[in-house]
Each structure stands twice: as structure tokens, then as C-alpha cells.
Amino acid sequence: MSRVAVVTGGTRGIGHAISARLKADGMRVAALYSGNDEAAMHTREELEIIVLKCDVAESLECRSVLAEIESLLGPVDVLVNNAGITRDATLHKMNDNDWDRVIRVDLNGLYNMTRPVIEGMRARGFGRIINISSINGQKGQFGQTNYSAAKAGVIGFTKALALENARKGITVNAIAPGYIDTDMVAHVPHDVLEQIKAGIPVGRLGRPEEVAACVSFLAAEEQAFITGSTLTVNGGQYLA
Numbered sequence: 001m002s003r004v005a006v007v008t009g010g011t012r013g014i015g016h017a018i019s020a021r022l023k024a025d026g027m028r029v030a031a032l033y034s035g036n037d038e039a040a041m042h043t044r045e046e047l048e049i050i051v052l053k054c055d056v057a058e059s060l061e062c063r064s065v066l067a068e069i070e071s072l073l074g075p076v077d078v079l080v081n082n083a084g085i086t087r088d089a090t091l092h093k094m095n096d097n098d099w100d101r102v103i104r105v106d107l108n109g110l111y112n113m114t115r116p117v118i119e120g121m122r123a124r125g126f127g128r129i130i131n132i133s134s135i136n137g138q139k140g141q142f143g144q145t146n147y148s149a150a151k152a153g154v155i156g157f158t159k160a161l162a163l164e165n166a167r168k169g170i171t172v173n174a175i176a177p178g179y180i181d182t183d184m185v186a187h188v189p190h191d192v193l194e195q196i197k198a199g200i201p202v203g204r205l206g207r208p209e210e211v212a213a214c215v216s217f218l219a220a221e222e223q224a225f226i227t228g229s230t231l232t233v234n235g236g237q238y239l240a
């Protein structure tokens, strides 16, 4: 029986590429999104996967959508915690909402999605959990105390959870992408983006499919000995 994978934020950008890749790998995939119905419908039709609305910041929504996915597809084997947002401002200008929202989506979302599935994975003796962090969680970034804190937290969460489940057939790994060509980066002003590109040794932005290929690698059955790691995918921009 093919594995069941859940991809949060699986309808756009990196998440869309991950959903497509895991489907191509033969998995039964459910993608979650929070508000953009048009992109969600497009992904559903294009990839022929299950697409459901769920705000990962809301624990009850996560529990209920995971129960729905399990009733439709069966127990979750692979969880990709990819959903993430930015709300940039220097700390001296940041408001409480921008701090809270980023922490709730980018960090609390991992707890909300992982807590309901971890006991089942432990009982069945198999699981692959892949958390999308960021280069800016590794090195910090001006204007992103909220995002850098959340994404550094993703790495700590990954390491602790990996240790807790190492004897249960569950691997937990993080991926720290650099700048990838998605809507999130489209919001960066043109001149800033040009400066960023100039600082990437490979000389270009990354592609969503390049991150998706790493998820596929970490989600594979045979990758049972890589756990607690952070895979850096940034064109050489920051060597952690």
C-alpha cells in the first residue's frame, strides 16, 4: 500500500512542488492551505490530490482535518510541515499581531500538526516528518526577528522530536532553503532581490522543485538513518 503524505501549505510555491513530487513518488497526498481558494482548486485539479482548508495556527482545525484525511486516505505516514508566512518589520517597529501570527503559523503550526499524528506513527513504527525551516532561521535576518525566531525554533523542534522517536522508525528532519523563486520572495523589493541574488554563489534563486527533491529524498523508505539533521538548500549563500 502506498504511503499517505500530508503537506501543509501544499497548494502554492515550495509546497505545491512538494505535493507534486510526493504524488509522482507514488504517495497518496493531501495538501492543506489557509485562504487562497483559487490556487487550491487549481492544485486539486492539476495534481488530482486531496486539498483541504486548514489554518495550521489553529489546533482544533488541525485535529479535525487530520481526522478527515485519515478517514479518506488512512493513517498519515509522511508529514511535511511547510506552511509559513512572513510579516517583516524591525523589532522597534513590530506590532504584537505580526509577532504572534508568524510564531503561531511558522512554529506553533508544527506542534498543532505533529501532535495528532505522532502517537499513531509510534504505534505503527514508521514515520517521516520533514519541517521546512529557512536560511534566515540559521543566520538571522534584518527585519525578521519573528521569522528568524520561528525558523530557528523549527530546527530545535526537529532535533528534540528526532531524539524522542529515534527508536520508533520515525525520522524527523529539517530543510533550510535559501531564496527560492515563489510568491513569498516576489514580495521582496526588486533592488533588494538583486542584492540577494548577487550574494548567492550559484548565481540564481532556487527552484521549488529543488526543495521538493530533498523532501522526496528524506521521505523515502530507505532513509531510516538520517534523523535530526538540517539539510541546507541555498546555492552556497550560507554555509551552516
Ligand code: NDP
Pocket (backbone or CB within 6 Å): 008, 009, 010, 011, 012, 013, 014, 015, 032, 033, 034, 035, 036, 037, 039, 040, 054, 055, 056, 057, 082, 083, 084, 085, 105, 132, 133, 134, 135, 176, 177, 178, 179, 180, 181, 182, 183, 184, 185
Ligand atoms: P508561499 O507564500 O508561496 O506559499 C505558502 C503556502 O502556505 C500556501 O499554500 C499558503 O496557503 C500556505 N499557508 C500560509 N499560511 C498558512 C496557514 N496558516 N495554514 C495553512 N497553510 C498556510 O510560500 P513559499 O512556498 O515561498 O514557502 C514555503 C515554506 O518555505 C515556508 O515555510 C517558508 O517560510 C519557507 N521558506 C521559503 C523560502 C523562499 O525563498 N520562498 C526560503 C526559506 C524558507 P494559501 O495559498 O491559502 O495562502
